[in-house]
Amino acid sequence: xxxxxxxxxxxxxxxxxxxxxxxxELEEAFLFFSKDKKFNTALEEYLKSYAGRxxxxxxxxxxxxxxxxxxxxxxxxxxxxxxxxxxxxxxLGQGLLAKFMGKRRVxxxxxxxxxxxxxxxxxxxxxxxxxxxxxxxDMKRQSVxxxxxxxxxxxxxxxxxxxxxxxxxxxxxxRDWVTNVKTTYYLLxxxxxxxxxxxxxxxxxxxxxKEAKRQILKLEGRLPDYxxxxxxxxxxSIGLFHPFFNxxxxxxxxxxxxxxxxxxxxxxxxxxxxxxxxxxxxxxxQDKYGQxxxxxxxxxxxxxxxxxxxxxxxxxxxRAKYYTISDKDxxxxxxxxxxxxxxLPALEPAHAIGFLKKFLCNTVSxxxxxxxxxxxxxxxxxxxxxxxxKISQ
Numbered sequence: 001x002x003x004x005x006x007x008x009x010x011x012x013x014x015x016x017x018x019x020x021x022x023x024x025e026l027e028e029a030f031l032f033f034s035k036d037k038k039f040n041t042a043l044e045e046y047l048k049s050y051a052g053r054x055x056x057x058x059x060x061x062x063x064x065x066x067x068x069x070x071x072x073x074x075x076x077x078x079x080x081x082x083x084x085x086x087x088x089x090x091x092l093g094q095g096l097l098a099k100f101m102g103k104r105r106v107x108x109x110x111x112x113x114x115x116x117x118x119x120x121x122x123x124x125x126x127x128x129x130x131x132x133x134x135x136x137x138d139m140k141r142q143s144v145x146x147x148x149x150x151x152x153x154x155x156x157x158x159x160x161x162x163x164x165x166x167x168x169x170x171x172x173x174x175r176d177w178v179t180n181v182k183t184t185y186y187l188l189x190x191x192x193x194x195x196x197x198x199x200x201x202x203x204x205x206x207x208x209x210k211e212a213k214r215q216i217l218k219l220e221g222r223l224p225d226y227x228x229x230x231x232x233x234x235x236x237s238i239g240l241f242h243p244f245f246n247x248x249x250x251x252x253x254x255x256x257x258x259x260x261x262x263x264x265x266x267x268x269x270x271x272x273x274x275x276x277x278x279x280x281x282x283x284x285x286q287d288k289y290g291q292x293x294x295x296x297x298x299x300x301x302x303x304x305x306x307x308x309x310x311x312x313x314x315x316x317x318x319r320a321k322y323y324t325i326s327d328k329d330x331x332x333x334x335x336x337x338x339x340x341x342x343x344l345p346a347l348e349p350a351h352a353i354g355f356l357k358k359f360l361c362n363t364v365s366x367x368x369x370x371x372x373x374x375x376x377x378x379x380x381x382x383x384x385x386x387x388x389x390k391i392s393q
Contacts, residue, residue: 003195005313008274008281012309013194015279019174022181027196029101034203036100043096050125051088052081053207057215057371062340063353067360071368074224075343076212076240078375085346085376086208086236087118091187093204095122098185105129105180108187109173111138111166111232112301112348113145114376115189120154130154133172135164138300145380163294166232166304170278190233191308194279198308205239212371213243220369228253228359229373230351231322232266232302234311236375241320242310251321254311255355257297258324266295268307269315269322277306283315298327298384299347301376329354331388334378346376347384 004011013023033039047053055077064073078086091108098106106128110116116132123130132149136158139146149156162168170193177186191198191205209227216224227244229237231254244250259265268283275284277292285293285305297303314320325333330347333354337345345353352372364370378385 005309006316008316010281010309010312010316011195011198012281013279014276014281015194016178018178018181019194022177023194023196029097030196030200033097033100039096039100043093046092046096047089047207050082051092054211055080057212057219059219060341063337066336066340067356070360070366071364071370073356074216074369074371075374076208076371078208078236078373079343079345079377083114083118083121084379085114085118086205086239087115087189088121089207089239090189090201090204090235091115091118091122094185094187094200095119095126095128098128098187099126101185103183103185105131105184106187107131107133107173107176107184108189109133109166109169110189111135111169111303112299112346113138113142113149113380114301116149116154116156117145117152119187120149120152123154124152131176132156133159133169133176135159135166135169137164138166138169141300141384142380165295165300167292167295174278190235191238191310192233192278192280192306198280198310201235202238202242202310205235206242208236208239208373209241209243212240216369216371222369223247223250224371225249225368226251226253226370228255228352228355228370230255230302230348230375231269231307231311232257232304232348234308236373238308238310240371240373241314245319252314252319253359254320254322255351256322256324257299257302257351258326259296259298260327264296265324266297266303266305267324268305269311270324272306280309282306282309282312298330298388299351299381301346301348302351323355325351325354327388331385334385343374344378345374346378347381349373349375350378
């Protein structure tokens with residue numbers, strides 16, 4: 001396992017000394033249990049019979065026709081998983097890891113609520129105590145998900161500091177972990193944070209790309225030309241991209257939250273600078289003094305001022321290209337998919353759908369094959385969409 005990515009050494013462990021023991025313990029356990037037959041058999045069975053894998057690779061014929069069939073567009077349907085998003089892949093993996101390590105208390109952070117729900121779900125399944133940290137602003141935007149977590153017997157702790165969003169929820173979870181490191185497992189939700197989290201989460205999410213590769217070869221007899229996914233912290237996109245890393249004919253495109261304008265966005269790779277955030281070196285939205293800037297995205301799961309260090313590495317070497325999409329474009333993507341395919345996407349992958357109009361009209365030649373990671377379903381976002389419609393009328 002690599003602690004750093006690339007010549008600029010993205011990633012690493014920029015943490016207080018009190019966390020080094022916990023991270024070393026986590027690395028040792030992951031390396032051991034990831035090769036353990038009993039662990040892997042249990043994980044594979046849960047992914048299949050509980051989460052609902054493999055997820056379909058769906059040819060979106062109507063969506064493709066909406067762009068005059070300039071490309072064949074496929075959707076990797078992570079929205080069909082139990083709990084409604086790709087997050088269950090990671091929480092099942094890390095939840096089992098916590099149990100195999102003998103931890104009985106699990107803490108997590110959440111923004112859109114999907115990671116919180118997936119964590120609470122797995123903790124209920126595995127009989128683990130569960131505490132979820134969530135920013136007050138996100139709790140307002142995702143009130144239904146808050147109730148779902150509480151129904152699953154999770155304690156949801158409101159975070160009132162800072163911007164009261166995902167960044168601040170991670171801060172509080174890390175403080176809890178420092179205090180209770182011997183008894184508590186921190187189930188981090190994305191490919192961010194100190195090593196070994198970016199690699200652990202990537203490994204559990206790479207099932208997305210492994211399945212997609214097998215499925216597209218069966219359906220098309222070849223690899224896709226483009227993979228497109230939204231990027232906040234970046235777990236769904238890394239999960240799709242990484243298994244194709246050595247297939248150089250396949251181009252990676254990450255779509256960040258452009259928000260309302262450059263100064264009010266969450267596009268770390270497009271607008272950020274290299275810095276340290278939550279224990280890792282990566283691209284961060286910060287001012288000239290290194291202070292973290294306020295962020296905004298209509299999609300709560302993208303509202304984060306940093307990005308996973310492996311994405312920073314992909315940008316460094318040119319393996320992936322990253323673009324921004326505004327709130328307005330994301331809403332248009334939401335309705336485009338709803339009205340062409342009868343699928344309500346979460347606002348996070350709606351950014352990837354919204355990017356298609358600009359991308360297909362300006363870049364892609366006819367006959368290309370595109371896979372989009374539909375990382376979650378849109379039930380959680382109906383209040384946000386309706387509020388946006390009322391304001392914009």
